[in-house]
């Protein structure tokens with residue numbers, strides 16, 4: 001038998017699976033509705049009927065029921081025999097009061113800044129570049145700076161997503177006992193906060209754009225006197241003389257050319273013995289499911305960036321005068337790519 005042909009009976013199931021793949025955007029849309037209208041919060045005290053949920057959220061009960069029923073096929077909510085919906089472990093993470101809530105992250109990932117360019121993936125693949133600025137009139141981060149509501153949704157969503165990984169990343173690396181850590185493009189400061197809490201001998205600088213720093217999360221009595229925020233443009237310069245430079249989910253936003261500008265600014269600021277930690281997904285050539293491969297397409301369509309493999313990191317770092325010393329896995333989807341100045 002030809003091994004490339006599906007066995008009889010398998011063809012029907014493959015047809016169904018391909019149809020499900022083709023309609024995957026409906027799962028994303030239903031997840032966005034549930035996150036936006038706060039369904040998980042309304043189920044925190046127990047199951048509710050679609051009518052109860054609709055009354056609490058001001059939406060149409062029969063339409064809500066169908067969106068939730070779709071989500072229940074992916075273990076987000078569960079519909080019981082009486083038609084009431086329950087939380088599941090995945091739906092618990094959509095509660096806004098969950099310790100590492102995914103609600104803001106889901107709202108950010110399903111925002112039009114991502115799905116509109118994704119809808120034009122074919123144009124991106126044909127042209128070889130993102131069409132984000134054709135749609136929104138400016139590149140990604142310029143658009144966020146010009147439209148405060150979009151910037152706020154992105155920064156809140158990033159902080160939410162990072163909340164689930166920051167402590168796992170901070171705990172996976174042995175930082176020096178004393179010295180200064182600068183988080184370049186550190187957003188609202190979740191990773192810096194976790195790093196300082198775990199390493200009481202360190203001080204930190206949160207470096208990002210001014211509008212982002214206004215809502216930072218570093219105010220904490222446990223960190224009093226150990227941090228500062230500094231606004232700036234990482235293409236121009238970064239704070240100099242630190243012991244550790246963190247770049248989490250930064251390089252994947254940018255083309256190789258732009259990454260080199262950022263890395264050269266870091267290299268110029270580094271002193272003898274400084275380390276740079278690029279924290280991103282590190283892609284392996286296999287056929288396994290991998291969130292990094294999904295994010296890679298997201299970076300391609302909305303930002304013109306990319307996820308990279310170890311050799312790509314090594315080459316890029318070398319071009320900026322840095323040597324990749326090791327790649328450390330973390331219990332999150334992120335790996336730590338460590339480099340020192342050559």
Ligand SMILES: C[S@@+](CC[C@H](N)C(=O)[O-])C[C@H]1O[C@@H](n2cnc3c(N)ncnc32)[C@H](O)[C@@H]1O
Pocket residue numbers: 141158159162184185186187188207208209212232233234235247248249250253
């Ligand atoms: C994908 S987010 C990552 C945030 C954070 N490191 C994290 O992992 O949650 C990229 C960050 O880069 C910042 N950024 C973009 N362009 C910048 C620039 N030219 N100078 C400094 N920061 C910049 C954004 O404001 C944003 O906070």
